[in-house]
Amino acid sequence: MKKPELLAPAGDLERLKIALLYGADAVYIGGAFNLRANADNFSLDDIKKGTDYAHKLNKKVYVTVNIAMHNKEYEKIANYLKNLDNIGVDAIIISDPAIIKLAKDTNLQIHLSTQASTLNKEAADFWKKEGVSRIVLARECQKEDITDIKNNIGIELEVFIHGAMCASYSGRCVLSNFLTNRDSNRGGCSQICRWDFDLYDGKKHLKGEKPFTFCTKDLSMAKHIPKLIDMQIDSLKIEGRMRSIYYIATIVKVYRQIIDEYCHNPEKYEYNLKYEDILRRVANRDSVTQFFDGNFGKEVQYYNGRQEITNQDFLGLVLDYDENTHLAKIEQRNYFKKGDKVEIFGPDKNFQFTIKNLYDEEKNPLEIVRHPRQIVYLEIPQKVSVNDMMKMC
Amino acid sequence: MFIASTINNIKQAQNIKDYIDAYLVPIKDFSINYPNTFKLEEIKTIKNLKKQVFVIINKNIHNNELTSLENLLKQIETLNIDGIIFYDISIVNISQKLKLKTKLVWNQEHLATNYGTVNYWYEKGVKYAYLSSELTKREIDEIKNNTKAKLFVNIFGYLPMFTSRRHLVQNYLDTFNLNAQNNIQTINKEEKDYKINDTNNGTVVYSNYILNATDIDFSNIDYLVFSSIFIDENDFLEVLKNYKENKQNKFPKETGFLYKETIYKVK
Incomplete structure (x- = not known):
């Protein structure tokens, strides 16, 4: 059975490392010409560091170059592609086909972004003939569409599974261009789709219990991963380059486990409902399957008046561990205190314990950890590793 | 330079024929953004008006629509029209496979934003490009100066700014057990109204203003497009007449993004 690639987002070098450590086979990152202009995008130097790091682990880095270029960006892009080629990134993710022609002078593999909205096999066939090696399918594709494209066009397919x-x-x-003068197709999206509006039919205000919005629930394909593997999808993609290391680690780890469990023994595989709880809790937004099952009715809309609760489960990041003293050096991310029952999770471990001995940076006893990014030491009964995380039970 | 216009019905096509050079005709089931669409037989009638005719096939094509699309393209080929204004790349592939002769106009709405891509499509045999409305006048001129492709540019009418597969109005009505009487609704934010149209093909939202750049010099552009949607037919006729006579029309001047560059990095 062919195991699909698990592809994770990485907003910076820290998140790139976390994504790969927690089980991603590849990461996609934003450079100078991507659709998250306001993220902490990678400099060429960072792209080089990230690519070297990934290659040492036998993993891959793809760089998004997927804006709808205006003339001034078009005039700069060829030089940028040469730099990416020299660094040795594994592929670029594009939406503007002008880049295909320019990339022919490089060794860069070309993945076609979901921004190109490829929904059918005729379009896929066109892009294949143009030299595109992988298509990130439009999110509106249903499973029958995906199967038909996969079976009829010999091209790698990448499908969004979460986010x-x-x-x-x-x-x-x-909408961003018109309402906020920020260009959504050049990375300036201000998420107008999450704004509330008043809906009128003529002069009549159509007013429900919650205001009108375009906002949809998130995507989660956790229960359909075996189906996607059976369909021989080449890459399973997680959305969210602006998400935290905690989110990335949690989501990647869950999907890594699902893929591995199914591929290890498809006949005996059983979907583990606890994964859904973990995914739901980390995102704080409802997730559904959406178009894969042909479902884009009222069940997928999200009418909540923009009230989203910040997740405060992530308590700290492990920076070091002394096996002799059992003291872990932790960087705080949310309030915790002595007596709290917490969970440690890492790429290869999960265990719970109650915080008994807690110290400040000078090893003075401490009761409460309340300062952002505060460095503390705490006694952990089992061995932990750098980049393991501590969360609320 | 040609004056191109969308139409809402055959009668309007007849009424405006002395003031335009080309009709842009949305086709039933395969056009989006246009509340009124036309059957193939009606296109034959429009052809009889002896103007250029471009058919608009601008919806995203889903995989299960390919057979119908191919049949449609074959039928259009027999009509000897001047071109197909397309969004989905499947149309290029089918056109190449079937060796269709009807010219193609690349119209990926918000993505037709630089001369490199216009030239890419030109080299693929797509000799016309319909530019994005989010460009500045300077960018449009730069594109014109760097391509052999013939260009379409919007200069009058409401502009689509959002297209979704989802039934966003119906989903809201269903969720809260509400009913609407009209086909088209409006959404309001900060005292601005935006028309929203939920159709079989999905939902479209339009600009709150009517682009009215008719007094700007676009003599270098091949096709200047007037959009008739949501405009009173008498007013629209008057706008075209005024343009022909080089007069200001009754609508306020609105230049959209022509002199307003969008930003995308907020730092």
């Missing part, structure tokens, strides 16, 4: 959804067809929303 936020555009309310529009990708590339067909310029």
Whole structure:
């Protein structure tokens, strides 16, 4: 059975390392020409560091170059592609086909972004002939569409499995441009789809219990991963380059486990409902399957008046561990205190314990850890490793 | 330079024919953004008006629509029209496979934003490009100066700014047990109204304003497009007449993004 690639987002070098450590086979990152202009995007130097790091682990790095370029960006892109080629990134993710022509002078593999909204096998066939090696399918594809494209066009397919959804067809929303003068197709999306509006039919205000919005629930394909593997999808993609290390670690680890468990023994595989709880809790937003099952009715809309609760489960990141003293050096991320029951999780471990001995940076006894990024030491009964995380039970 | 216009019905096509050079005709089941669409037989009638005719096939094509699309393209080929304004790349592939002769107009709405891509499609045999409305006048001129492709540019009418597969109005009505009487609704934010149209093909939201750049010099552009949607037919006729006579129309001047560059990095 062919194991699909698990592809994770990485907003910076720290998240790149976390994604790969927690089980991603590849990461996608944003450079100078990507659709998250306001993220902490990678400099060329960081791309080099990230690519070297990934290659040492036998993993891959893809760079998103997927804006709808205006003339001034088009005039700069060829030089940028040469730099990415020299660094040795594994592929670029594009939406503008002008880049295909420019990339022919490089060794860069070309993945076609979901921004190009490829929904059918004729379009896929066109792009294959143009030299595109992988298509990130439009999120509106249903499973029958995906199967038909896979069976008829010999091209790698990448499918979104988790994260936020555009309310529009990708590339067909310029609400940000009109309402905030920020160009959504050049990375300036201000998420107008999550705003509330008043809906009128003529002069009649159509007013429900919650205001009108375009906002949709997030995507979660956790229970359909075996189906996607059976369909021989090449890459399973997690959305969220602006998400935290905690989110990335948790989501990647869950999908890593699902893929491995199914591929290890498909006949005896049973879907583990606890994974859904973990996914739901980390995102604090409802997740559903959406278009894969042909479902884009009222069940997938999200009418909540924009009230989303910040997740405070992530308590700290392990920076070091002394096996002799059992003291872990922790960087605080949320309030915790002596007596709390907490869970440690890492790429290869999960265990719970109650915090008994807690110290400040000078090893003075401490009761409460309340300062952001505060460095503390705490006694942990089992061995932990750098980049393991501590969360609320 | 040609004046191109969308139409809402055959009668309007007849009424405006002295003031335009080309009709842009949305086709039933395969066009989006246009509340009124036309059957193939009606296109034959429009052809009889002896103007250029471009058919609009601008919806995202789903895989299960390919057979119908291919049949449609074959039928259009027999009509000897001047071009197909397309969004989905499947149309290029089918057109190449079937060796269809009907010219293609690349119209990926918000993505037709630089001369490199216009030229990419030109080299693929797509000799016309319909530029994005989110460009500045300077960018449009730069594109014109760097391509052999013939260009379409919007200069009048409401502009689509959001297209979704989802039934966003119906989903809201269903969720809260509400009913609407009209086909088209409005959404309001900060005292601005935006028309929203939920159709079989999904939901479209339009600009709150009517682009009215008719007094700007676009003499270098091949096709200047007037969009008739949501505009009173008498007013629209008057706008076209005024343009022909080089007069200001009754609508306020609105230049959209022509002199307003969008930003995308907020730092």
